[in-house]
Amino acid sequence: MHRILEIISDLFVGWFYKKTAGYGALTDDDARINNLAVALGFAASACDGQMSEEEIHTIESWAKTNITTSNDTRNFHKAMTATKAFFHAGNNIDCSGICREITVKSPLAHRYRIIELCMKVVSADGIAKASELEFLRNLFIWLELNHTTVAMMMETFVPVNIQETPDAEFILGLDESMSEQDRYEKLNREYKKWNGRVTNNDNSIRIQAKKMIELISLLRNNSTANIAQRI
Amino acid sequence: MSTIAGIDLGTTFSAISILNSIGKPEILPNSDGERITPSAIFFDEENPDIIRVGIEAINSRYINSKRSVRWVKRHMGDNNYSVNIDGKNWTAVELSSLILKKLKQDASAEHGQIKDVVISVPAHFDEVRRKATMDAGKLAGLNVIGIINEPVAAALYYASTQTVSGKIMVYDLGGGTFDVTIMNVEGNNINIICSQGNHELGGIDFDKRIYEKIVECYKEQYKDSLINSDEDSAKYEDEAEDIKKTLSRREIAKKMIYGSSGNLRFEMTREDYEKSISDLLDQADMLIDIALEEANLSAKDIDKVLLVGGSTRMPVVQQRLKDKFGFAPEISVNVDECVALGAAIHAGLTLMSQDSTKVSAGIAGGLSSINLKDVCNHSYGTLCAPIDRETGQRIIANRVILSKNTVLPCQATQMFYTMEENQSEIEIIITQGEDADPRFVNRIAHKKLKLPKNRPAKCPIRVTYSYDLNQRMHCSFEDVESNKTLEVDLSLDEFSQLDEKQIEENSKDLAGFCVK
Structure with a gap:
């Protein structure tokens, strides 16, 4: 887990500090939470043993919107490539640990954004496999979210007709x-x-x-x- | 004066009735002497201009099922549905018009020209399906003066023939659709409270379970498929229906199944059958619960349960209702005929309200005491952009203005506000449906309201929807400061998939075919 977080932190968070020197603790946490969200997105993509192009693209678009800006793409791509390689090699991260940190540092709305990203990732290739659904169920518990709200989000992002089981x-x-x-x-x-x-x-x-x-x-x-x- | 008629255009069977000289409805038998006609169509092989409707069409399915059509009602309003016969793509509206034409022809042969009719539809049919049904009537050469909900038609007939009072629940389980309607009846005053329904729950779904069981048993015994053609499929669909009917009378049904690999003695007990369809009947139970909740009633508040539709003959249906309500449902009216009979009464009432000179004194006298109050069948609203309470972000949401089950005629108003400074116009989208999420509602009209220039944000816009007894909706969008108003009228005609010219052209096309 820590290796991937270090990669992301070194590249994304390092870039973020340069741009936002002097920001308070909350902003630091925001940056960290976004990086952790990307890590979870990759974990969602990798949990069925396959990382499709559509899934990677979904994570990349989210990361572009939430972490980087158009004039600083070099480090961003470096981080994406390293992270992809990490998961392609069969490595994994401690998702429950990451979620624990997120629940401490992040408000509820951010946590919903994270599960939304993961929902979009698992449905990106048009089918949500059993392992991916299991991942989402765990994420919902670890992030301490409201079941009704998550059920409604599932309706939108992971409709039942694309769910394998x-x-x-x-x-x-x-x-x-x-x-x-x-x-x-x-x-x-x-x-x-x-x-x-x-x-x-x-x-x-x-x-x-x-x-x-x-x-x-x-x-x-x-x-x-x-x-x-x-x- | 032309004969006033009511038609029950059913998924599996249809019926027509007329008002007699004293305003009492009577079923008219078809040319075979049967009081109900199978809603089945067969395009004759030898004579492509001849189309057979009814029992002959059912029997012909085994010979060439590619030229036969059943259960068209399930596809009403579906733009993507068509059946290609001899190079012509027949739509659900056109196919339904053939069934209506057959009913009209057979009835006219004995009772003179049938012109003014009311056709019944399931209570939960939306505007598109209602209008498609009206279009089918027009194509058949009928003057469709109204559409009535099937359970309401049944209740109209029931209330006109029996002394009834209290809260009545109509349980309408037909060949293809299910409706539950709760109403308050005091003599001839009928006030509808609410309706719920499912347009894919009915006899053919129960038959399917038996059909699947037959196919499974055959496969198990012979390791071979029983169904090798569309004709086989048609044959065993009808065998399944026959088994279902037997199980309504007996505890066990037995049938010899003659397949290509050998014969199978198929047996099914009533208990096994009831188990196999229990999830479907649970859906009906859920709809009863939902209707009771909408009516703010509990099961003990219901005084009578009236059965409508052939599928209510199943003992399990009657037993479930008895268990739920504590008394046996009412079976004093003919479940296959009461909808058509009620539709004829409604046709008389509609004609009287439109032009009383078109109704004879005898009929008018027979109908004068009946008073029906219906409700809005669906919720209508508009898309707006409120701030989401959880995220604080602006979202697009559907806001219901006129709620389902509001007593007709009705009117409701809500205030909205412009979003931006110098906003030059408002995009207005009228919706049908109850969901807040815009993806899950149907957009039925799209208009624009131009606004005066140079104004701040948050200028009030008053939105008023009204719905009249003739199922016409009127919407007005008023910029309060300038009094500038956009008026939108939505009658059933707005939902037509065919304009008048197309109906005329299609009628001419269909006139070339002989319906028998």
């Missing part, structure tokens, strides 16, 4: 602590929402909505069966 509970924002009544109500709300989208003018949304309706009705069916069994 959809985890219905995670997608719908359900968790084990919910009572049966709460689950029913939540499922009803989700059903209402997606049922209203099955006639959307956009075909991809219609497909997403039909898939979501299938998932919701299966969950409801499982809940009903469990209750019947208990009775």
Whole structure:
């Protein structure tokens, strides 16, 4: 983990200090958080053992917008190349440790930006594999985010129809602590929402909505069966 | 005076009824003497100008399924759907018009010219689908004076034939669609409270589960595929439907399946069948829960459950409703016919409100006491750019102005503000849907409102939407300071995929075909 962070820090943070000498601690943290976000983006890309061009491009665009400026591209490209090589070689980083640092230093809004980047990365090649979805689930826990908000972000950035093995509970924002009544109500709300989208003018949304309706009705069916069994 | 009729244009079956001389609706049998007509079409092989609609079309599917079409209703409003027969691409509207033409022809043969009709649609159909249904009627040479929601039509008929009062829930599970509607009924006064529905939940989905089971069993026994052609597929779809119907009467259904590798004795118990469709019925249960919540009611507040649609014959449907509401659902009206019968009553009421001279005194007398109050079927709003509370950034969001289930006629106003100094115009997008996220709502109109020059930001814009009893929406966007106003009228015609000229041309094309 530390090697990649050092690379990123040396190149990106070094550049940042030069440009922003005299900034306070919060800005220093912002720079560091953005670098850590890039590292997580790469980890998201590498977690299925393949780093596609589309995924790298997504990370690069995010990094360009959030870390560098157009007149300082040399160090930026150097950092990108080194980071790509690091992950291509099969190395990995301690994502939970990085997230721990992020949760201490960064406000909630920044943490949502980071998971958004990772969502965009895993969906960039048009399919979100099981390992990538597992990565996002972990990230949501490590970054201490709100399940409902993350579920809504998943709708937008990782639609169910591109998910290789959809985890219905995670997608719908359900968790084990919910009572049966709460689950029913939540499922009803989700059903209402997606049922209203099955006639959307956009075909991809219609497909997403039909898939979501299938998932919701299966969950409801499982809940009903469990209750019947208990009775 | 022409005959006033109501048509139930169903996914699997259709029916037509007329108002008799004293304003009572009656079903008109087709030329085969059947009271309902399969919504199936077959393009004759020997005579390309002949199109068969009904039972003959069903039977012909086994001979040449490529020339047959069923379940068109599922594709209403879908621009990408068409069926190519002899080089002509038939749209869902054109295909539906053939079914309507057959109904009209058979009815006219005995009762004179049928012209003014109301056609029923599922309650959850959006404007595009409603308009597509109207266009199909026009292509069939009908004067479509209105569209009525299927559960409302059923309730109209029910209330006109029985003494009813209290909160009624109409459970409409047909061949291809499901609707649940809650209404308050006091004698002949019917006030709709809310509707929910799914346009891909019905008999054909239940049949599919049996069909899949047959195919699976055959594969298991013979390690070979049962389905080797479209005709095989058509045949076993109908076998599956037959098994489903048997299971509504008996505990077990048995069928010999004659495949190319050998014969299979297929058996299915009612219990296994009910298990196989339980997730689909759970969807119907969820929609009931949602409708009850929208109506601010619980199951114990419902006084009666009225069944509509052939799929409600399944014992499991009736048992589930009994378990939920604590009483057996009402089965005193014919589930296949009540929608068409109610549509005819609505046609009479509509004609009376439009031009009472078109309705005979006898009919007017029969209908005069019926009073129906409907609600808005969808939410309508506009796109705006508020500041997101969480991120503090400006986002594009959909803001609902007129909410679904508001009693008609209705009107609602909201204030918005210009965003920039010297803003010269406002981009106005009218939406249909409840989502705040603009990606998930349909944009139904796009207009621009020019603004006076040299003004600061945050000038107020008053947006008012109203919706009348004839399903016409009026929107006004007023710059409060200058009184400059943009008025937008949206009737169902706005959603047409065909203009009048195209309808005329298509009608001429279709006139060349003989529907039998």
